[in-house]
Amino acid sequence: MGSVRKIDINTLLNHSLTEEVTSDVNKEVIERRSFSPKKIGVFSEGYTSLEEQPHYKFSNDKEAEKVLPDIINNNVQKIINGSEKSKKEKVFFNKKRNVGVVFSGGPAPGGHNVIAGIFDEMKRVNPDSKLYGFILGPDGIIEGKYTEITASLVDAYRNMGGFTMIKTGRTKIDSKEKIDFSRKVCQKLSLDALVVIGGDDSNTNAAFLAQEYKSYGIQVVGVPKTIDGDIQVKTDCGETLCAISFGFHTAARGFSQNISNLATDANSDVKYWHICKVMGRVASHLALESALQTHANLTFIGEELADYVDNERLEKAKKNNEIDYTAFGITLRHLSRVICDAIVRRAACGKNYGIMIIPEGILEFINEIQIFIIKLNKIIADYNNIHDSDFHSSFPNLNEKLDYLKRLTRGIKYENDISIWNLRDDDLFNQLPLFFQEGLLIERDTHGNFQFSLVNTEKIIMDMVKEYLDMLIEKGEYKVGIDQEYYRYTLGQSGLNPEKFGKALFRNFDDNKLFIVKKSIISKKTLKQVLVVEKLIKEDEVVPEPIMQIFNKSVPKFKTQLHFYGYDGRGNDPTLFDCNFGYNLGMTAFSLVANGATGQMAAIKNLEHDFEKWEPLGIPIAKLMHLEERKGRLALVIERAIVDTNSNAFRVFKALREEWLAANPGKDRLRRPGPVRFTGKSEEDRPITLTLNSI
Numbered sequence: 001m002g003s004v005r006k007i008d009i010n011t012l013l014n015h016s017l018t019e020e021v022t023s024d025v026n027k028e029v030i031e032r033r034s035f036s037p038k039k040i041g042v043f044s045e046g047y048t049s050l051e052e053q054p055h056y057k058f059s060n061d062k063e064a065e066k067v068l069p070d071i072i073n074n075n076v077q078k079i080i081n082g083s084e085k086s087k088k089e090k091v092f093f094n095k096k097r098n099v100g101v102v103f104s105g106g107p108a109p110g111g112h113n114v115i116a117g118i119f120d121e122m123k124r125v126n127p128d129s130k131l132y133g134f135i136l137g138p139d140g141i142i143e144g145k146y147t148e149i150t151a152s153l154v155d156a157y158r159n160m161g162g163f164t165m166i167k168t169g170r171t172k173i174d175s176k177e178k179i180d181f182s183r184k185v186c187q188k189l190s191l192d193a194l195v196v197i198g199g200d201d202s203n204t205n206a207a208f209l210a211q212e213y214k215s216y217g218i219q220v221v222g223v224p225k226t227i228d229g230d231i232q233v234k235t236d237c238g239e240t241l242c243a244i245s246f247g248f249h250t251a252a253r254g255f256s257q258n259i260s261n262l263a264t265d266a267n268s269d270v271k272y273w274h275i276c277k278v279m280g281r282v283a284s285h286l287a288l289e290s291a292l293q294t295h296a297n298l299t300f301i302g303e304e305l306a307d308y309v310d311n312e313r314l315e316k317a318k319k320n321n322e323i324d325y326t327a328f329g330i331t332l333r334h335l336s337r338v339i340c341d342a343i344v345r346r347a348a349c350g351k352n353y354g355i356m357i358i359p360e361g362i363l364e365f366i367n368e369i370q371i372f373i374i375k376l377n378k379i380i381a382d383y384n385n386i387h388d389s390d391f392h393s394s395f396p397n398l399n400e401k402l403d404y405l406k407r408l409t410r411g412i413k414y415e416n417d418i419s420i421w422n423l424r425d426d427d428l429f430n431q432l433p434l435f436f437q438e439g440l441l442i443e444r445d446t447h448g449n450f451q452f453s454l455v456n457t458e459k460i461i462m463d464m465v466k467e468y469l470d471m472l473i474e475k476g477e478y479k480v481g482i483d484q485e486y487y488r489y490t491l492g493q494s495g496l497n498p499e500k501f502g503k504a505l506f507r508n509f510d511d512n513k514l515f516i517v518k519k520s521i522i523s524k525k526t527l528k529q530v531l532v533v534e535k536l537i538k539e540d541e542v543v544p545e546p547i548m549q550i551f552n553k554s555v556p557k558f559k560t561q562l563h564f565y566g567y568d569g570r571g572n573d574p575t576l577f578d579c580n581f582g583y584n585l586g587m588t589a590f591s592l593v594a595n596g597a598t599g600q601m602a603a604i605k606n607l608e609h610d611f612e613k614w615e616p617l618g619i620p621i622a623k624l625m626h627l628e629e630r631k632g633r634l635a636l637v638i639e640r641a642i643v644d645t646n647s648n649a650f651r652v653f654k655a656l657r658e659e660w661l662a663a664n665p666g667k668d669r670l671r672r673p674g675p676v677r678f679t680g681k682s683e684e685d686r687p688i689t690l691t692l693n694s695i
């Protein structure tokens, strides 16, 4: 036998094929980096100008008028061809500029293209202009950590996901000190403008910086970023100016591909319910889009649950001339019942498996939990303010935190503490599993938001579901439907009479494709009793093997696999939609800067239509603000857009969800969205939510 000679390791490593397949840069990356996104027509012209659009009206918040006086009267501005500019305006437009850019908040695919858009446009206008990227988010501005963004740096990140080029962070530039430090850094770099690429809180911060820096001649422009899709802008008349933020489409498509793969697995091995929690801090836009993309069997939309009314309870109370206020809004217990109902219905059709989507922020819409979140936000914030220290450092473990809460109920308060935590709260809270108590007490983020991503929401819900399903098994209500042909075949093989046994065993022994075992048969013992009563076997006989086989098949084993989709979607490479969207947002941001705007957020109108109709705009951030509870106090923030249950997208989902549940003997109606692509004919143009809402 001849032996195969091993190739020397150095020769192997230096082989061209080894080098090609082990390189950090593969063909997909090379192709992505060299791809040029489409440009909105106006950006191919020499100059752009801003056209005021006072007909787009917003009602101002009184507090915003008070604290943002220099930017509250901004109008929406449309970016138009600027060839008619005066000479002086052209000089201003073309001047050499220094611009700073920062990512703020969670990553969102398309962010590098925003930087590429700013960079390409500013260098086209004046090659001597400089773009500086602040490192690690707003901390980079405060601490003066930055890098000059060069052509080679931009080229390495074109059309690539994440915020890896300059990284990101969640620091808020809120104190006078931080604002001053940041301004000094901007002045040191002789910045004409700062572009903040961030979510609702970061754009809120951008507006405050715009107000503070105006007198220093530093413009501040925001760019709407977040996979959550909750920065949407409509005028008072309901006209959509910004249908979505960049990153949403890619994240939703990424989640959907994974969910759809799980659905394929679930439909092949038919033994698991896959429970998929998808990101979205509060709003359920990502869950809705994922449902539309995949036709998952069961999807919950938090916003719908908040509107839930238990009519049965209302009616019951009405009979006693009472109103049952607890009938409004859903409780965790009720939600688990709704889930069980769907599981039981599918099982009855022989489908004891499926795919379920739960939005990350669902707890925000569940009555009793929302109350806990609000109360605990206030307690933690009050503690921090009153004691000028950090609640979580003072009470590092759960027991200490619980002990502090208990003290509040006993009236044992630290000096000046105002208690909103009563005995009932404490009792209810203590009924929650420990991991969930810990979750509700976790540290709030820098903007005072509850960190839903750190709570095992899916576990708490599914634990309740399992508990209730066990009860339903005991009651004989949760059964796996038995295929009629399988039943007849199994009994026929052993010479048993399917008709006689069928009447005894099943509650629907007629023409049905699937037979369901009677409620009274919940164990081997009860099975035997029924067969004896029906005189199909004698007391001293054992249950025939084929009947046992049928019974065993009807007993459901509820097995779940829990998944969390979020961070993976944030790091995905952008879809074609997000590549184009991000790039044009970048050019829009630069146009706003080059035309002297400040306190504006770059946006693109008509995203829900074909690219040819896209219209770049500047939207006044101050006009989007309202007062909201943050860190236990009312604070001015951009209002988050949650799912509108009157929107086309939601209504279509609602109308089709029964089909997607597929609680029938037919096939599941799953949809395969396929992988995220940025070229190729099959890449979709835009999120399905946007397409539906444009109808």
Ligand code: FBP
Residues within 6 Å of the ligand: 104, 105, 106, 107, 108, 199, 200, 225, 226, 227, 228, 279, 280, 281, 360, 451, 452, 453, 566, 570
């Ligand atoms: P942004 O609002 O900054 O875009 O972040 C959104 C998000 O991805 C949420 O969906 C999620 O709840 C949260 O960030 C997670 O935050 P963290 O990165 O701090 O874990």
